[in-house]
Amino acid sequence: MERSPVCLDNDHPLQLRRWESYRPATYEKAASVFKALGDEARLRLLTLLIDNEMCVSQIAALNGEGLSTVSQRLKALRQEELVVSRREGKHIYYGLYDEHITGLILNALGHAGEEPVAVEKAVARR
Amino acid sequence: MERSPVCLDNDHPLQLRRWESYRPATYEKAASVFKALGDEARLRLLTLLIDNEMCVSQIAALNGEGLSTVSQRLKALRQEELVVSRREGKHIYYGLYDEHITGLILNALGHAGEEPVAVEKAVARR
DNA sequence: AGATCACTTCAATGATTGATGAATTGATGA
DNA sequence: TCATCAATTCATCAATCATTGAAGTGATCT
Numbered sequence A, B: 001m002e003r004s005p006v007c008l009d010n011d012h013p014l015q016l017r018r019w020e021s022y023r024p025a026t027y028e029k030a031a032s033v034f035k036a037l038g039d040e041a042r043l044r045l046l047t048l049l050i051d052n053e054m055c056v057s058q059i060a061a062l063n064g065e066g067l068s069t070v071s072q073r074l075k076a077l078r079q080e081e082l083v084v085s086r087r088e089g090k091h092i093y094y095g096l097y098d099e100h101i102t103g104l105i106l107n108a109l110g111h112a113g114e115e116p117v118a119v120e121k122a123v124a125r126r
Numbered sequence C: 001a002g003a004t005c006a007c008t009t010c011a012a013t014g015a016t017t018g019a020t021g022a023a024t025t026g027a028t029g030a
Numbered sequence D: 001t002c003a004t005c006a007a008t009t010c011a012t013c014a015a016t017c018a019t020t021g022a023a024g025t026g027a028t029c030t
Helices: A024-037 A040-051 A056-063 A067-079 A099-112 B024-037 B040-051 B056-063 B067-079 B099-112
Strands: A083-088 A091-096 B083-088 B091-096
Touching (some): A024 A040, A024 A067, A024 B024, A024 B040, A024 B099, A040 A056, A040 A067, A040 A091, A040 A099, A056 A067, A056 A091, A067 A083, A099 B024, B024 B040, B024 B067, B024 B099, B040 B056, B040 B067, B040 B099, B056 B067, B056 B091, B067 B083, B091 B099
Antiparallel strands (some): A083 A091, B083 B091
8 A cells, every 4th residue: 555644743633532532333333324325326216205105016107117126226216225115915005114205305405405505515514 | 027917997086186286396306315215324323413523533433434435425415415525534424414304314314213103004094 | 845644535455235026035815 | 704905015227426646737946
């Protein structure tokens, strides 16, 4: 690995309390949830489930996608506890895990939907 | 592609208002922000920046990593407007883009840090 | 101006990831 | 019980991603 500069000699004071206060498993878990959300197809699927509890074949038909494609996506979301499933007759219905998930998605879409900000924003924020 | 079942014949009523109300670009942008957050190394780096505005070589030295590794990570975060940079003398200092980012990270870490929930949680929520 | 320093960009590599058809599971209905 | 249907799992392939050393950039200092 390349050598790091030695600017620490110049005595940058640091307070690492918050950074150190989380366990490795916490970072791992939080990152894996974000990763599950970080795919356009999965995010659209989650948004769809805000208004409608739906079965797998419905979702597949609605988007013209394969069953296994949709099922794999739902598996990823289930593993992160973003959705829950429920069998009813021949169908398995999926819905969002809880209201916290709804808030997370709507919040993100709300921010992403805003117009591009001015270049000066990063400076003006202080 | 495999054939979809035809359960739509069974007449599932749907209301797609919210799902349809977002533009493709909105989903794309929101997903790409989540994707940037969905990497453990980047998430740790962001958390570090909550308490400390830091220069690249400081970060690298703190974790025993290469300069270019850290610089590439910061580039990804910059592109999603999660961090801002500022030159001061020989150093370039990085900090979080705004307080909204701080809230997003702390919220996610807070949830991820909770103890594993009971199996019945998904049922009990209704 | 020339040298040095902090950082960024480039390019190559290995590791993950998402989509997909085929095979499988498990519940339902004849 | 046997056939059917919805959904899942498996295995493969292409595409994307993170890391890393080397080369490049641009500001600072003498």
